[in-house]
Structure formats: C-alpha cells, structure tokens
Amino acid sequence: MDRPIRVLVGKPGLDGHDRGAKVIARALRDAGMEVIYTGLRQTPEQIVEAAIQEDVDCIAMSILSGAHNHLFPRVMELLKEEKIDDILVIGGGVVPDDDIQPLKDAGIAEIFTPGTPTTTFINYIKENIIR
C-alpha cells in the first residue's frame, strides 16, 4: 500500500488519563501512520463522526475508567447505524479478562491490555485494516 494508514486515537468517557493514548499515538506516528488525535472526554457520537470526516482505516480507543463495557459497544452500534463496515476498531486500557470476549462479540476486533509492546498493535493494525 502506498498511502499512509490513518488511525483515529481517542478517549471515550470521562477518565482524564491520556498518557497511554499519547504513547500509542506517538508509536503509530513512528510507524509511518497518520494519527488523528481527538483527545480526552469524547462521546461515542464524536468518535464516530470524526472517523467519518477523517476517513480513517482504524479507530483505536483507550479507556481506563471501567466504562468500556458500555462505551466500546456503543461505538460499534453507531458505526452499524451509519452502515460503516470498513473501519477496524480496537480498544485498550484496563479491561478485565472476562470482559474481553463479550467486547469482541460486540464487534471490537481486539483488546490490548497494559504491558502490550507497541510493535504488537502496530503489526495488528497493519495486518488487519480492511481497505
């Protein structure tokens, strides 16, 4: 592929910890991707609309507050309402093991938990984007 992969990195919900999201944004930048960083306290509606306007290949969300079981599936619902099926959606943060399968069932492609090496999700994105 001769075009840069575009990834939206955003934090849905109310927790204010964006160090991790910024580290991920930086790692994706260094991997040659264009990272649209939307910042803290985004609603699922804002994330999906920004993803449409920016025509991204991937949405990468980070949540540390524990609200992932509500917010991640809500993003998938909104994408479905917009009939969008060509954006890879991944999540990261403090997500208990038991929650991971239900999130995948809701359509989140993969969940990355603390300690994941940056190369893991970089390669995952490169290998799994849909367009």
Place this chain on the structure above:
Amino acid sequence: MDLAKKLLKGDKRTLARLITLIENDDPHAIEVLKAIYNHTGKAHVIGITGPPGAGKSTLTDKLAKELNKRGKKIAIIAVDPTSPFTGGAILGDRVRMADLTNNPDVFIRSMGSRGTLGGLAKNTLGVIKAFDAYGMDYIFVETVGVGQSEVDIVKAVDTTILVMVPGLGDDIQAIKAGIMEIGDIFVVNKADLEGAHRTMMELETMLDFRQDEGWKPPVLEAIGRDNIGIGQICDNIEKHMDFLVKSDKLGYARRENVKKEIIEIAKGSMEVHIFNNNNKDNQLEILAERVANKEQDPYTASDEILKSFINRGIKND
C-alpha cells in the same frame, strides 16, 4: 462519475472519501475534480497562519462557531507536519475543536503536510475544491505552525489571517520580509498576556508603511480561549470579502492564483512524464554515470533528457 454526482448532492461520506483520493494522488480524484470544477468558486477561502502555539486551532474553532451562528456552512482543513523520516504524523488540531464535531454544518479534515514545506499540505488546493463544490460557505485552511517564510497560503486563499502572540520579538521582527507581508487581517491572540499592547503597536507601525491599495489590514486583539474578540474578526472577514468584490480584486487575485496552480500542475506532470518514462530505458542512470566520470557535464545531460522527452511526447498509459 458517480462520486462527482454524489458529492454535488451533498453526500458527506463521498466528500470524506474523495478527500482521501485527492490526498493520495489517486487518478480517480483528478477525474472527479475535472467534473466538479464548474461548481467551485462560491466559497470564501480563509487562511489561518502563524507560529506554533499562537492559538490558530482555538481561534479557528471560535470563528467557525460564530460564522455558523450567522447561518453559514463551514469546512476546516487543519494541517499538521508530516515526519520527514517515517511519513507519519500526529494530526492534533481536532483536540481544540471537539464540540464542532457533531455540528451538521461543519466538516473538519486533518491533513499531514506530506513533504510540502510552505505551510500547506500537498494537494490542499484539490481539497478546497471538493469542499467548495460540496457547498460550504467558508473554507478555513489552518497551516502548520510557521516561522518566517512559509507563505504558500496566499496562493490558496482569498483572505489571510496572521495570528500573532505577544513576546515573540521586537519591532525588527515585525519589519522582516516573509509572513509579515501576507496578512490581510492581523490578530494578536492571548491579548491578556504581558506585552500585547506593544505587539499591537509594532504591527500598526509596520502596517503604516505598507502600500496597500484600498485595504489597510486591521490589527485586532483576541483571547481565543475566552471567546473574546471573535465577532470583530468575523466582521473583518466579511468586510475583506466585500472589499475584494467591490474593488474587483477578487477576480484578479484568483486569476493570478490559478496561473500559479496551472504552472504547479504542469511542473508536476512534466516531472512524472520526463523521469518515470526515463527510468524505463535507464537513460538517467547512463547519463549519471557519464557525468560522474567527467565524460559529460550535467547541463548537457539534462538537455539530452529534455530532448528525448520532447521526441517521445506525452503518453498516458
């Protein structure tokens, strides 16, 4: 020509996808741009430029909100730098514009500069056309944070707003050539900081010497964060367009810009025709070898390349 039709009907996702094609030099994009060209020219294109951290994104956010309140549809092209090493970029201007995201009359697109050094992104002009044909009333182009000489923005817009902040230098900085010459409207942002008054005075003095026919650029105070001074800037944006129309300068300026654009496009495609075709028969490599061995000089070698291009003509395969 499905994309062009859908765009003209106002399909948002077509617009988003078309911008991607334009950014990536996709040949389909050129076909669509040809088809929609007749529908462009209605929007007022505004450049926002200034040093990094001057508050360009915050101001753009506030200006878009104010103009939207006045009933207008607004596009924002927000450019951030692309890494010269990896091709990656952090496009972070949306952080300051979060609550515009779900406004149906506003469309924000972040672009990486992708190797362009003049403050714009590569193919910005194409993206402006897409927004224009889509039916936007105002198109803001926010440059990367600029230093002293990145003035490409004037080739793309009708009105240039130069955003300054207090404390960046003395009055010698204000009279230097380069970006200080391109503002149609000057804004001293963060005007609550110390030295704001002095910066205003220096800009005013600098502008007293400027030979402008009919338009003296206003110097306006603003505090973007607190939404102070925004109405005034919007009034002056409208005033500047009125002036351009009434003085007949709009047509002239746009014609001059189009001239530059044609030259740029021609240069770009000549480069492709000359060198891509050359690679096939290895002429460049052979000439380089000769020039390196001092058997030939580079000037004659380049003449040879041009001659074989002229003999070959333009072939679109």
